[in-house]
Amino acid sequence: MSETLIAPHPLDHAVRLEPVEPGLYRGATTPEYWNMAGPFGGATAAIMLKAVLDHPERRGRPVAQTVNFCAAVAEGPFDVAVRLVRDGRSTQHWQVELSQGGKIATTSSAVTGAERETWTHTPGAPPQVPPAEQTPVLDTTGRNGWRARYEFRYVRGAPMPGGGSAEAPASAVSQTWIRDEPRRPLDYVSLAAISDSIVVKILQVRGDVPPVATVSLSTYFLADEAALARQGSRPVMGVSDARVFRHGFNDQSAELWSDDGQLLAVSNQVVWFKG
Amino acid sequence: MSETLIAPHPLDHAVRLEPVEPGLYRGATTPEYWNMAGPFGGATAAIMLKAVLDHPERRGRPVAQTVNFCAAVAEGPFDVAVRLVRDGRSTQHWQVELSQGGKIATTSSAVTGAERETWTHTPGAPPQVPPAEQTPVLDTTGRNGWRARYEFRYVRGAPMPGGGSAEAPASAVSQTWIRDEPRRPLDYVSLAAISDSIVVKILQVRGDVPPVATVSLSTYFLADEAALARQGSRPVMGVSDARVFRHGFNDQSAELWSDDGQLLAVSNQVVWFKG
Numbered sequence: 044m045s046e047t048l049i050a051p052h053p054l055d056h057a058v059r060l061e062p063v064e065p066g067l068y069r070g071a072t073t074p075e076y077w078n079m080a081g082p083f084g085g086a087t088a089a090i091m092l093k094a095v096l097d098h099p100e101r102r103g104r105p106v107a108q109t110v111n112f113c114a115a116v117a118e119g120p121f122d123v124a125v126r127l128v129r130d131g132r133s134t135q136h137w138q139v140e141l142s143q144g145g146k147i148a149t150t151s152s153a154v155t156g157a158e159r160e161t162w163t164h165t166p167g168a169p170p171q172v173p174p175a176e177q178t179p180v181l182d183t184t185g186r187n188g189w190r191a192r193y194e195f196r197y198v199r200g201a202p203m204p205g206g207g208s209a210e211a212p213a214s215a216v217s218q219t220w221i222r223d224e225p226r227r228p229l230d231y232v233s234l235a236a237i238s239d240s241i242v243v244k245i246l247q248v249r250g251d252v253p254p255v256a257t258v259s260l261s262t263y264f265l266a267d268e269a270a271l272a273r274q275g276s277r278p279v280m281g282v283s284d285a286r287v288f289r290h291g292f293n294d295q296s297a298e299l300w301s302d303d304g305q306l307l308a309v310s311n312q313v314v315w316f317k318g
Numbered sequence: 319m320s321e322t323l324i325a326p327h328p329l330d331h332a333v334r335l336e337p338v339e340p341g342l343y344r345g346a347t348t349p350e351y352w353n354m355a356g357p358f359g360g361a362t363a364a365i366m367l368k369a370v371l372d373h374p375e376r377r378g379r380p381v382a383q384t385v386n387f388c389a390a391v392a393e394g395p396f397d398v399a400v401r402l403v404r405d406g407r408s409t410q411h412w413q414v415e416l417s418q419g420g421k422i423a424t425t426s427s428a429v430t431g432a433e434r435e436t437w438t439h440t441p442g443a444p445p446q447v448p449p450a451e452q453t454p455v456l457d458t459t460g461r462n463g464w465r466a467r468y469e470f471r472y473v474r475g476a477p478m479p480g481g482g483s484a485e486a487p488a489s490a491v492s493q494t495w496i497r498d499e500p501r502r503p504l505d506y507v508s509l510a511a512i513s514d515s516i517v518v519k520i521l522q523v524r525g526d527v528p529p530v531a532t533v534s535l536s537t538y539f540l541a542d543e544a545a546l547a548r549q550g551s552r553p554v555m556g557v558s559d560a561r562v563f564r565h566g567f568n569d570q571s572a573e574l575w576s577d578d579g580q581l582l583a584v585s586n587q588v589v590w591f592k593g
Contacts, residue, residue, distance in 0.1 A: 167561025286442025
């Protein structure tokens with residue numbers, strides 16, 4: 044067996060949490076998901092979800108997660124405290140705090156729920172796009188660490204310096220195939236990270252890179268474990284848009300579709316930007 | 319001066335919080351916003367936001383709020399605890415818990431931020447709809463308490479028993495003018511409540527009323543105080559949709575537009591349903 048095969052995936056390395064005491068874990072940032080001034084927010088979201096999934100009282104699968112990025116996470120170790128806020132018959136409500144040196148850097152709420160079959164109705168339609176294998180791979184040579192952790196194949200709206208400008212903004216719509224690099228079978232942890240992987244819209248529409256940071260991210264997981272298992276390590280389709288940039292904040296929406304047209308998750312974030 | 323004019327608006331009555339000690343308030347449910355098995359979620363969202371706005375260390379205006387409805391709020395008094403999680407230069411992060419008898423019923427995170435002028439870009443477009451005064455008022459006679467606290471004028475997608483069925487679902491899209499009843503000048507507190515006022519989608523698409531409850535609600539406030547003041551007590555336009563109902567949960571999105579075409583807030587929720 045080669046070492047490549049037995050080494051953990053960089054995402055599993057990034058979300059590894061050592062139990063300290065019940066409800067308290069210790070982790071550390073990893074260079075593989077480093078962004079400009081801290082770890083990639085999606086990796087942090089994945090850590091916050093992993094802490095819930097690792098909790099011995101957790102039942103069911105993730106339904107919703109909100110992550111609040113309160114301050115930059117510094118390079119190095121961090122503590123993650125998890126609390127079961129309310130344990131209901133159909134849902135469990137969780138609260139998670141990531142702290143460094145006693146100061147909270149990230150908070151998250153999460154809801155887990157039992158898997159069950161109900162009435163199904165899917166008014167949302169997947170985009171009509173060419174398959175991933177017919178879509179060119181975005182060149183991420185020289186980008187920050189985390190950008191190399193995903194393979195993006197943009198059908199529409201690839202962020203390109205000079206693609207738009209403040210005076211003539213490009214469209215905020217994007218459609219991109221996304222998968223972990225290296226490949227990794229999809230699960231809720233990686234889906235939480237992928238929910239934040241579509242680059243912040245101001246880069247796409249304005250073509251420059253002002254100081255920018257996601258403030259709050261909410262993801263709803265609308266697929267069961269079986270749907271994620273069916274998807275495996277093939278690329279998911281991320282459709283994303285923004286509606287308003289004003290007073291230093293903008294919205295950003297994302298839909299994540301399986302390659303057979305099932306909506307796996309919807310995600311929304313509000314982003315702070317300067318200037 | 320008549321008593322009608324000096325009495326507080328029912329919403330101001332519902333969100334009234336008595337300070338108990340720093341960061342701790344006491345409130346009580348009010349019959350005016352009662353729903354089937356607890357208060358209207360929007361009223362609870364408004365209470366959670368009001369607690370942040372009342373905090374002496376709060377600077378700036380609301381930017382984002384996530385409310386997690388962990389359990390039904392019972393009729394009667396409740397405690398609201400507010401904590402400033404992280405006080406940053408451009409944003410403050412808050413955590414709020416509503417509890418009754420020592421058990422948490424609702425949690426909320428909120429982000430506040432300083433008002434500032436930046437680059438503005440508005441790719442999102444308001445819907446082309448007739449003005450409120452040309453749109454008939456939805457008859458809410460005999461509905462639960464909170465329904466009478468809003469005037470709805472549906473352009474499209476009014477929830478009607480028999481309007482759709484499980485076998486032939488109606489469209490999930492809705493467009494409705496919404497205002498407080500009685501009229502009340504718009505502010506962030508009422509906008510938080512209005513964000514949850516569009517009826518859960520399963521009623522609209524399936525035409526029946528199964529057991530249903532919002533699990534988590536996230537609202538981004540994209541307008542400044544001046545924009546809310548300009549809107550005054552005139553109706554806002556709520557555009558709403560849902561993409562998938564599966565495994566007992568569905569998403570629900572909302573855009574809230576001023577009547578002069580500015581996007582005031584976007585809101586998303588995940589809803590639990592039975593059967």
